[in-house]
Structure formats: structure tokens, C-alpha cells
Amino acid sequence: MLFSSIPFLYYFLPCVLLLYALAPKKLKNFVLMLTSLVFYGWGEPKYVLLMAATIGIGYVSGLIIEKFVDTKPKLAKTALLITVLIDLGFLGYFKYANFFVENFVALTGFDIKLLNIALPIGISFYTFQILSYSVDVYRKDVPAQKNPINLAAYITMFPQLIAGPIVRYADIAEQLVNRTHSFEKTALGIRRFIVGLSKKVLLANILGEVCDAFKASDDKSVLFFWLYAVCYMLHVYFDFSGYSDMAIGLGSMFGFRFMENFNYPYISASVTEFWRRWHISLGTWFRDYVYIPLGGNRCSKARHCFNIFVVWMLTGFWHGADWPFIVWGIYFAILLMIEKFFLLKHLKKLKVLNHIYVLLFVLFSFVIFNAADMDEAVQYLGGLFGIGGYSFVSDSFFWYLREFAVVIVVGLVGATPFVKNACLKLHEKEKTAKVLNVLEPIVLVALLALVTAYLVDGSYNPFLYFRF
Amino acid sequence: MKTSLKNKIICILLAVVLFGLSGFAILRPKGEYSASERRLLAQLPPVSVKTLLSGTFMSEFEEYTLDQFPLRENWRTLKALANKYFYNKSENNGIYELNGYFADGQYPLDEESMAYAVKVFNSVYDRYFAEGEYNVYFSLIPDKNYFMQEAADQLCIDYDRYKEIVKTELSRFDYIEIFDTLQLDSYYKTDTHWRQEKIQPTATRILSAMNAENAVLQSYEIKELDVPFYGVYYGQAALPVASETIFYADADRFANVKVYDHENRKEIAVYDFAKADGKDPYEFFLSGPLSLVTIENPNAKTERELFLFRDSFGSSIAPYFIDQYAKVTLIDIRYLASSMVGNFVKFTEGSDVLFLYSTMILNASNALK
Numbered sequence: 001m002l003f004s005s006i007p008f009l010y011y012f013l014p015c016v017l018l019l020y021a022l023a024p025k026k027l028k029n030f031v032l033m034l035t036s037l038v039f040y041g042w043g044e045p046k047y048v049l050l051m052a053a054t055i056g057i058g059y060v061s062g063l064i065i066e067k068f069v070d071t072k073p074k075l076a077k078t079a080l081l082i083t084v085l086i087d088l089g090f091l092g093y094f095k096y097a098n099f100f101v102e103n104f105v106a107l108t109g110f111d112i113k114l115l116n117i118a119l120p121i122g123i124s125f126y127t128f129q130i131l132s133y134s135v136d137v138y139r140k141d142v143p144a145q146k147n148p149i150n151l152a153a154y155i156t157m158f159p160q161l162i163a164g165p166i167v168r169y170a171d172i173a174e175q176l177v178n179r180t181h182s183f184e185k186t187a188l189g190i191r192r193f194i195v196g197l198s199k200k201v202l203l204a205n206i207l208g209e210v211c212d213a214f215k216a217s218d219d220k221s222v223l224f225f226w227l228y229a230v231c232y233m234l235h236v237y238f239d240f241s242g243y244s245d246m247a248i249g250l251g252s253m254f255g256f257r258f259m260e261n262f263n264y265p266y267i268s269a270s271v272t273e274f275w276r277r278w279h280i281s282l283g284t285w286f287r288d289y290v291y292i293p294l295g296g297n298r299c300s301k302a303r304h305c306f307n308i309f310v311v312w313m314l315t316g317f318w319h320g321a322d323w324p325f326i327v328w329g330i331y332f333a334i335l336l337m338i339e340k341f342f343l344l345k346h347l348k349k350l351k352v353l354n355h356i357y358v359l360l361f362v363l364f365s366f367v368i369f370n371a372a373d374m375d376e377a378v379q380y381l382g383g384l385f386g387i388g389g390y391s392f393v394s395d396s397f398f399w400y401l402r403e404f405a406v407v408i409v410v411g412l413v414g415a416t417p418f419v420k421n422a423c424l425k426l427h428e429k430e431k432t433a434k435v436l437n438v439l440e441p442i443v444l445v446a447l448l449a450l451v452t453a454y455l456v457d458g459s460y461n462p463f464l465y466f467r468f
Numbered sequence: 469m470k471t472s473l474k475n476k477i478i479c480i481l482l483a484v485v486l487f488g489l490s491g492f493a494i495l496r497p498k499g500e501y502s503a504s505e506r507r508l509l510a511q512l513p514p515v516s517v518k519t520l521l522s523g524t525f526m527s528e529f530e531e532y533t534l535d536q537f538p539l540r541e542n543w544r545t546l547k548a549l550a551n552k553y554f555y556n557k558s559e560n561n562g563i564y565e566l567n568g569y570f571a572d573g574q575y576p577l578d579e580e581s582m583a584y585a586v587k588v589f590n591s592v593y594d595r596y597f598a599e600g601e602y603n604v605y606f607s608l609i610p611d612k613n614y615f616m617q618e619a620a621d622q623l624c625i626d627y628d629r630y631k632e633i634v635k636t637e638l639s640r641f642d643y644i645e646i647f648d649t650l651q652l653d654s655y656y657k658t659d660t661h662w663r664q665e666k667i668q669p670t671a672t673r674i675l676s677a678m679n680a681e682n683a684v685l686q687s688y689e690i691k692e693l694d695v696p697f698y699g700v701y702y703g704q705a706a707l708p709v710a711s712e713t714i715f716y717a718d719a720d721r722f723a724n725v726k727v728y729d730h731e732n733r734k735e736i737a738v739y740d741f742a743k744a745d746g747k748d749p750y751e752f753f754l755s756g757p758l759s760l761v762t763i764e765n766p767n768a769k770t771e772r773e774l775f776l777f778r779d780s781f782g783s784s785i786a787p788y789f790i791d792q793y794a795k796v797t798l799i800d801i802r803y804l805a806s807s808m809v810g811n812f813v814k815f816t817e818g819s820d821v822l823f824l825y826s827t828m829i830l831n832a833s834n835a836l837k
Contacts (some may be wrong), residue, residue, distance in 0.1 A: 001526075006533045014490040042526050187475035190482045206555070218576060219623075399623045406556045437474040441481050448485060453547035456537050457561070457706065 001042045003193075006201045012039065016158075020254060029153040029176060031382075032254060036156035040122070043160055043162075046441070047120035050090065055155050058130040059148050062137045065146035080138045084131060091127045094120055099321035121192045122162040124318060126155050128285055133169040135289060140230035142170045150176045159250035163243040165261035165281035170257055189252030194444050194451075196245025201451045203414065204239035206407045207231045210400050220392035225383035227401055231362045232370050234411040237266065242278070266362070266415045269354040270347045271335045274362060275281050283316070286311050300426045301341075308340070331365055416456045469541050492538040500537060504544075504703025506747045509535040541706070548706040553594045555779055558620065563705040566620040570701035570709075571612040575623040577630065578831050585833035586637040589823055592777065593640055593807045600817045604614040605678055606641035608634055609781050609826040611660065615652040631829050641823065644677040646670045656712055660828060661701020661750055664784040665690045665715040671788035678774075678820045688717035693752060695744045714749055717787060724767055725790055730760040730812060731803070738763070738787050754785040759803035768794040773819040777801060779829045793820075802829075 001008050016035045023031045041048045055342065061083040069076040097115050105112050133151070136142045145151040156175055160167050214220070214228035244261035251258040265277035275283050294307040309330070316329020339347070347354040364381060369375035382388050401408075426432040474544065499509050513528035520526075535777045537543065550559040558564045562572050589606070599603050608630060617624040627647070635643050654666040662670075668685055675685075696711035722738050729736045743751035754761060757780060774793040776782055782798055789796050799809055815821075829835070 005530065006537060007530050010493055010537075011533060014486045017486070043523075045521050045523060045526075089722040183472070183475045183479050190478050194482075219658065293741035336707055395623055399621075403557055403559070404555075406554070415515070433501045437471060440474060443479045444478060445481055445485060448482075449546065450550055452489075453543040453550065456534060457547040458534070 001039055003243065003250075004197055004205075004451070007042075007352065008196075009452070009455070012042075013172055016246055017253070028254075029147075032158075033149055033153040033156055036153070036158040036161060039158035040156060040161060044121050047123075050094075050120055050123075051126060051156065052152075054087060054090060054126065054130055055148075055152050057083055058134055058155070059145070059151050062144035062151070063146075065134065065137045069140065074429070076138060080134055083134045087131055087134075088129050091123055093117065094123055096317075096321045108317055110355065125164050125166055126161060128166050128282075129169065131283065132166070134287060135325060136168070136170050142173050145169075145176075147235065157251075157256075159254070159256075160247040160258060163240070163247065164279075165244050165247060165258055166285050167251075167258050167318050169283070171259060175256050180202055181255045183251050185255060188247040189254075191249070191444060192252060193246050193249030194447050196242045196247075196249055197451050198447045199238040199242030199245060199414070201454050202447070203407060203411050204235050204242055205237065206404070207235035207456070210325070210404050213396075217396050219394045219396035220383060221391045221397050222383065222386045223393050223401070224397035225380060225390070227397055229367050229380075229384060231366075231404070231408065233266075233359075233363050233366050234408070234415060236260070237415055238371070238411065254292060264357060264415065264417050267355070268358050269350075270339055270344055271332065271358055271361060272339050272344060274358055275332070276337070282315065286315055290314060305337055308337055310334065319369070322376050323374050324368050327377065328365055328369045331368060335361060391463075474565075480663060489538060493533065493536065496536075496538055499520070500534070501645070501747075502540075502703075503747070504541060504706075506700070506703070511536075544706040545708065552707070553719070555836045561704045563701050564616075564620055565705065565707070566616045566652075568709075569612060569616060569652055569655070570699075570705050571616050572660070572701065572704070573612055573622055574611060574828060574831055575617075575625055577625050581635075581831055581833045582630070582633050583637075584712045585825075585836055586633065587829045588801070588806060588833070588836045589638055589641075589777075592801070592809070592823075593638075595807065596810060596815050597821060599602070600815075601819050602817065603678065604641050604821045604823075605674075606634060606638050606823045607644040607646050607674060607677075607825075608830075609662070609824065610647050610650060611826055611828045612652065613656045614647065614827070615650075615655075615822070618640070618827065625827075625831075626660075627827065630773065630830065638823075643678070644674055645646070645824075646673050647736050649673050653662055656697070656699045657788075658702040658705075658712060659750065660699070661699070661781060662784065662824075663715065664717055664753065664787070667785055668717075668788065671785055674785075674822065674824075675789065675792055678700060678822065680763075685788055686719070686721075688719050690715050691718050693744055693749070695749050695752075699750075700748075703746075714744070714752060716752070721765075721767060722787070724765070726755055726762075726766075727754070727757060728762045729758050731758050731761065736761075738790070750780070750783075754786060754798070756783065757803065758810075759800050761798040762829060763790055763796040765790050765794060765796075768792065770794060772815050773797070775799065775819060775821045777823045777825075778822075779826055781826050782824050785824070801837055802835040807837075 001012060002128065003009075012035075016031075019031050020028060021076055039050060040051060043300050061079045064079040065076045067076075068079070094117055097117055101114055103112075104110065121209050125406065133142075133145075133154075137144045142192075145154070154167075154169055154172065157167075198214070208231075210231040213227055214224060214231075217224070236362065241262035248258045248260070258280055261279060263277040265274050268274035268277055291307055291311045294310060295303055296307060297304050299307070307379055312329045312333035313326060314329070315332070316325045318330070319325045347357070364384075366386070367380045368377045371380060379388060386392065482711060487554070498511065500511075501507070502509050510528065510531040512532055513525050515525055519528075551557045551560045559573060563570050564573060593604060596602075606806055610627060613622070613625055614627050616622070631643075631645075634641075642780045649670040649672075650662065650667070654662050654670075656663055671687055693714040693716060695714065697714045698709075698711055702709055711725075716739055718739070725734050725738060727732075728739055738754065740755040743749070743755055748756065750756070764784065768790070769792055772792075772795045774789055774797070776786060776789070776798045778798055778800060779802065782800075786796055786798055797813055799813065801809065804812070
């Protein structure tokens with residue numbers, strides 16, 4: 001079930017909110033867990049058991065690790081290792097087995113059938129959450145959770161289950177037991193949720209139409225490639241950050257405070273900064289659980305480079321089991337190494353060129369990211385520079401530019417903190433703050449109405465005979 | 469307004485909207501039919517362990533919630549208005565407007581689809597008309613885009629390419645040019661089809677090209693059908709648009725004409741008033757989409773026969789051919805496989821054979837069998 005769907009908004013969410021509000025404090029986590037399982041089972045009924053197994057293993061290993069980490073450290077380490085292997089084994093099997101078999105067949109020519117395994121929704125997110133829990137217990141950063149309902153509520157919590165942010169157990173362990181609910185928190189959550197929903201439905205989805213149309217078009221031109229790349233860059237930002245906003249908003253409605261996942265990444269002055277602002281929860285996860293354990297930067301230059309390479313290759317691979325994702329990750333590894341050892345100090349002296357540099361290289365990265373395969377990635381990157389015999393402009397470019405000009409401009413402005421800063425500025429003055437306070441509920445309801453209209457229209461399905 | 473009050477108002481407003489619409493959606497009587505889409509609406513699917521485990525319940529439930537959402541048409545209109553006035557988009561659901569006329573962009577010309585259509589038509593020719601004396605014609609009906617796209621700043625389909633393909637690939641057919649006999653007001657504003665009362669020059673051109681004697685059409689009384697007509701684009705555009713009126717060319721002499729629906733094995737009329745009140749009033753013309761219809765006119769000017777391979781545009785132009793031919797056979801190979809036509813139709817040598825197809829059909833030709 002998607003957040004941006006009628007069944008979620010007008011059937012699931014009201015039911016959950018009602019049950020949650022009516023439940024006594026002791027049962028609130030149970031309600032969250034139960035409704036989250038329904039949410040997950042709605043899309044993946046057969047994989048509920050897989051998730052339950054992952055939680056069960058994590059719960060038991062957490063208890064074992066905590067009990068023996070001081071007295072029998074080897075046993076605790078073994079328990080951690082087994083948990084990590086099982087969790088990564090599930091992830092590897094369901095997400096990467098097809099990829100490895102496919103590439104093995106391509107390399108060797110052996111006649112092996114593809115496994116064609118369906119990817120369980122959210123497995124990348126919940127696997128990383130349970131891993132962080134087990135590691136944190138081993139590191140004694142957090143005590144093991146004794147109540148299986150609380151641990152299950154943490155792992156399954158539907159707001160962040162399928163698209164993140166990757167919420168660390170350490171960050172919400174206390175909130176699982178002690179959290180407060182208030183109009184302020186709920187209103188904050190509603191605001192955040194509706195803003196995220198609007199980003200997804202009113203911006204990302206519409207920008208996605210340009211990307212789909214470009215891919216299907218036989219009328220590609222150099223400028224159309226650039227238009228596609230800009231639209232995809234905005235699309236992926238509003239799509240992903242929209243989901244994160246919705247997750248954070250829903251969390252707030254249930255009394256939780258999740259970490260921020262995006263912080264206007266496109267205003268970054270370096271790629272290093274970009275990755276501090278883009279998918280923050282993933283970046284910090286890899287930093288804390290892969291990069292630092294590998295030695296981080298407190299080692300030789302060669303080892304440091306190796307660490308960066310491994311982390312970013314894995315980051316790319318985490319996004320998807322295909323070569324464009326791996327190349328995308330390695331591309332950032334190279335850029336980050338260049339910045340770290342040479343470019344960063346020069347970038348800091350620049351004022352505009354550094355932003356253009358970041359935007360350009362991030363744009364190229366997303367062209368690779370969204371390619372169906374490496375051939376397409378090379379073709380599209382070449383297309384941006386006129387390689388491949390494309391004309392400079394085409395009718396389709398002009399048409400799509402004109403047709404989507406408003407949404408692109410709204411997207412460009414929305415990708416900067418301009419609106420946020422303007423609102424903060426207006427809130428500083430009493431009179432304008434009052435006006436904003438009156439306008440805010442109206443704008444939120446209007447946005448929800450517009451989102452509903454776009455979602456309902458998505459169901460329009462005329463009987464095609466009548467077109468002729 | 470204080471921030472704390474604002475927060476309470478936000479919570480209450482959201483609760484009202486969410487729970488209000490949710491309650492309304494659950495409690496309201498369910499619709500069965502969507503007039504704008506001309507289809508049945510999804511109903512609450514049955515729950516069983518099997519449908520739950522397979523996920524079919526979930527996907528059908530989603531369809532149900534969308535189809536049965538309260539004020540569905542109003543929401544769709546709101547989206548269309550937002551597209552038009554906020555996003556400044558010229559089209560909604562692929563439908564654009566020019567001076568009150570709506571059309572589906574159809575861009576670009578699908579060469580593969582054209583190739584398939586040409587293959588089907590050539591196979592019909594080879595099967596039935598390669599041996600023997602037949603006068604085989606092909607005429608292409610431009611869809612509304614031909615008259616609208618450039619003026620509406622839309623991506624333009626290359627209509628010359630349509631003609632080039634037809635003339636080159638269907639070289640055994642005599643091509644009849646009719647584009648210049650039509651203009652935008654020859655079509656309904658909210659529908660794909662042409663207006664029967666406006667296509668007399670087109671019918672004359674076709675009849676002249678087929679050497680029909682006295683190709684000048686006889687006189688008809690143009691009558692108004694007392695049914696508000698909302699074409700297929702009305703529903704797709706979702707904008708508030710007035711209904712249109714269907715006019716039809718009638719003549720007393722049509723009373724002597726025998727029209728037979730071979731699909732349902734019954735006699736029908738040139739104009740089907742029962743269908744005018746149905747889901748698509750355009751089916752008023754020769755009862756709409758039927759695979760095989762014959763029209764026999766004992767008072768025709770000639771004894772000649774016409775075999776008309778056609779799509780739905782053929783239903784409204786065929787009445788103009790009645791006076792010229794003793795028998796007109798309308799064949800729709802979307803509903804009757806072309807290989808089977810010979811089982812039901814006896815092609816008489818010396819007859820005229822006309823393939824009359826809209827460019828829309830050629831651009832989405834998978835319906836042709």
C-alpha cells in the first residue's frame with residue numbers, strides 16, 4: 001500500500017488513527033505493530049512471515065548478545081555474526097540472487113535459469129534497521145529490547161517501513177516506551193505529511209511524466225536530454241524526500257521523532273556536502289556500520305581510498321541489483337575521493353561555480369541511476385553532449401518544456417529553502433505570522449484536496465472502444 | 469491566530485476531511501455505472517483466504533475504492549482545472565482543447581501499427597479480391613488532430629506520412645482523398661466522430677471516385693435527435709462542457725430499405741432510436757459497432773453492390789450510400805476476423821469495395837483482425 005493512494009489515505013489511515021487514539025498507552029505499540037503488519041501484508045502477504053522471522057531472530061539474538069557480551073564475548077560475537085549473516089542472507093537471496101546468476105551466466109555461458117525472485121517490499125530498509133539494532137546492542141550503545149512487541153513495533157512501523165528513513169533503534173528506543181502526544185506534534189505531523197504527499201503527487205509524479213515520455217520518444221534531441229535529466233533530478237528528489245516527509249509526519253502523529261533524511265541537497269557547494277544532505281539516514285548508516293568499522297580515514301591513504309570505494313559501491317548496490325546502480329555508487333566514490341584529496345579546498349573559495357559543479361555532476365549521476373542498463377546510461381550521457389547523432393532541438397523538447405514549464409519552475413524553487421526561509425521570515429513579525437497561521441490550515445486542506453483529485457483521476461479508465 | 473489554536477484547527481480540519489470522506493465513502497450507496505467512462509464500476513470484491521494470499525483482493529479493493537470514491541467526477545474536474553489553470557497544461561489525460569473542440573493527441577504516428585494495419589488490409593485483398601474483377605478503394609479519414617494540432621501548439625502527427633504509407637503499401641487499392649472535404653466543424657466537439665450532417669461533401673467525393681452514377685446526393689431532411697450528446701472526450705477531459713446535439717440525415721425513402729444485423733440475426737433500422745438513449749448515443753447510426761450489416765434498397769439507382777470495410781465512422785456515412793447501391797455490406801474486421809468474412813459474405817464480381825478507416829484506427833491497429 002502506498003501512502004499516496006486512496007486506500008491508504010481514506011481507509012487505512014483513518015482506521016489506524018482511530019484505533020491508536022482509542023488504545024490505552026500500554027497497547028499503543030501493539031496497535032502500531034498490528035496495523036503495520038496489515039499495511040505490509042496488504043502488499044506482500046507472503047512476506048509477512050519473512051519479516052516476522054527477521055524480527056524474531058533479531059529479538060532473540062539481541063537478548064543473547066546482551067547477556068553474554070561481557071561474560072562470554074565470543075558467544076555474543078557469534079550470535080551477532082549469525083544474525084548479520086542470516087539478515088544479509090535474506091537480503092542477498094531476495095534482492096541480489098538474480099543479479100549474480102544473470103552475471104554468472106553472462107560470464108560463463110552456463111545454462112542456468114534465473115531465479116526470478118520477487119523482491120519483498122522494504123527489505124532493504126528493515127534489514128538495515130534490525131542490523132543496526134543488533135550491532136548497537138553488541139556495542140552496548142543500547143540495551144536489548146525485552147518486550148518483543150516494542151521491537152516488532154520498531155521494525156514494522158509502517159510510516160518508515162517501505163521507504164525509510166532508516167530509523168536507528170538507538171534514536172527511538174526511549175520513544176518506544178515513553179512518548180507524548182499533543183496537538184502540536186499531531187499538527188506538525190499533519191503538515192509534514194501533507195507537504196510530503198504533495199511533493200510526491202503534485203510534483204514528483206508530474207515530473208515523472210516527462211521522464212517517461214522522454215524515454216518512449218523517438219524525437220530525442222540534445223536539449224530534450226537535458227530537459228529529461230533536469231526533470232528526473234527533480235522527480236527523484238521530490239519523490240524520495242516526499243516519502244521521507246510523509247514518514248516523518250506520520251511518525252510525529254504517533255508521537256515519534258524520526259531523523260531528517262533530506263536537507264535541500266541541491267543547494268550543496270560540494271558533492272561531499274550533497275551527501276550530507278541527501279538520504280542522510282543511509283549515509284550515516286553506512287558511515288557508522290561500514291566505513292568506520294573498516295577504518296574510516298584513520299589509516300593509510302590507500303586504505304582510506306579503499307574504504308571510500310567499498311562504502312560507495314555498497315551504497316550503489318543497496319539502491320538496486322543492477323550495474324547502473326553500482327556504477328552510480330563508484331562514480332560518487334571517485335568524486336568524493338577527488339574532493340577529499342584535492343578539490344574540496346578549492347571549491348570552498350568559489351561562490352557560484354561550486355554549485356553549478358555539484359548540480360552538473362549530480363545530474364550526470366542520476367542519468368546513470370535511472371538508466372535501464374549501462375548501454376542506456378552511456379547513450380543518455382552521450383546524448384547530453386550531442387553524441388549519437390541527435391539534433392540540437394526537437395519539437396518534442398519545445399512541447400514538453402512549454403507543457404511542464406510551471407511544474408519545473410515550482411520544482412526548482414521547491415528544491416531550495418526559499419519558501420521555508422520566507423515563511424520563517426514572515427513568522428518573525430507578529431502581523432504576518434497571524435496571517436500565516438490563518439492561511440496554513442487552508443493551504444493544507446487545499447493541498448490535500450488537490451492530491452485527492454489527482455489520485456482519484458488516476459483511476460480514470462475509459463473503455464477504449466469509444467475512442468474510435 | 470495563536471499557534472496553539474492553529475494546531476488544533478489543523479488537527480480538527482484533517483480529522484473532518486479524513487473521517488468525513490472515509491465515512492462517506494463507506495456508507496454511501498455504491499454506483500454501478502460510469503457514464504463518462506461508459507463502463508461498469510468496480511464493486512467490493514469477495515474476501516477469501518485465496519484472494520487475500522494471492523493479493524487479488526487488495527488490488528481489486530484498490531480499484532473499488534477509486535471507482536466508488538465520493539464525488540468522483542467532481543474530483544476529476546478539480547484535477548483537470550488544476551492542470552489547466554495552475555500548471556498551465558494544455559492537455560489533461562492526453563486530451564487537449566481548441567476553441568471548444570477536444571481531441572486526443574495521438575502523437576506520434578505509430579509506424580509499427582501502420583505496418584500491421586497495412587498487412588491486414590493486404591491480406592484481405594489477397595484473400596478475397598486478388599482474383600476476379602473488383603473495384604477496390606481505400607480512403608483515409610483524418611482524425612480531429614489534423615485540423616487542431618498546429619493551431620493548438622500540439623505535437624503534430626505527420627499526416628502526409630499516413631497517406632504515403634497507404635499509397636505505397638496499398639498500391640493495389642485506388643486511394644480516395646477526402647481530407648480537403650472536411651474541416652474541424654465536421655466533427656463533434658467532444659467526440660472522435662464526424663457529424664453526419666456535415667459530411668455530405670465527403671460522401672459525394674467518395675461516390676464520385678467510385679464512379680457511382682449520379683454521384684450528387686439526393687436531398688435529405690436534417691433532423692435533430694432529442695438527446696443530449698456527451699462524446700467520449702467529455703469524460704476524459706473532465707472539464708465542464710455543454711452537451712452537443714446529434715443531427716441526422718433522414719429521408720422517407722429509407723422506410724423501404726431493409727437493414728439486417730447478421731451478428732444478432734435481426735432486422736434493424738438505419739437509425740436506432742433505442743440506442744440514442746443508451747451509453748453511447750453515436751450508436752444511433754446503424755446501431756453502432758456491429759460486425760456485419762447489410763443494407764438493401766430496392767429503389768436504388770443501380771443494381772451495384774458496395775462492400776464497405778469500415779470502423780465506427782462508417783456507421784454515419786453509410787446512409788449516404790444507400791441511394792446509390794442496391795446493396796451495401798458493412799464489414800467491421802475488429803469484430804469479425806478478416807479470414808472469416810468469406811464464410812458470411814459472398815463477394816460479387818464487379819462490385820465496389822471500399823476500405824474506409826480513420827487514422828486513429830491505423831495508429832492503434834491491434835484491434836484489426
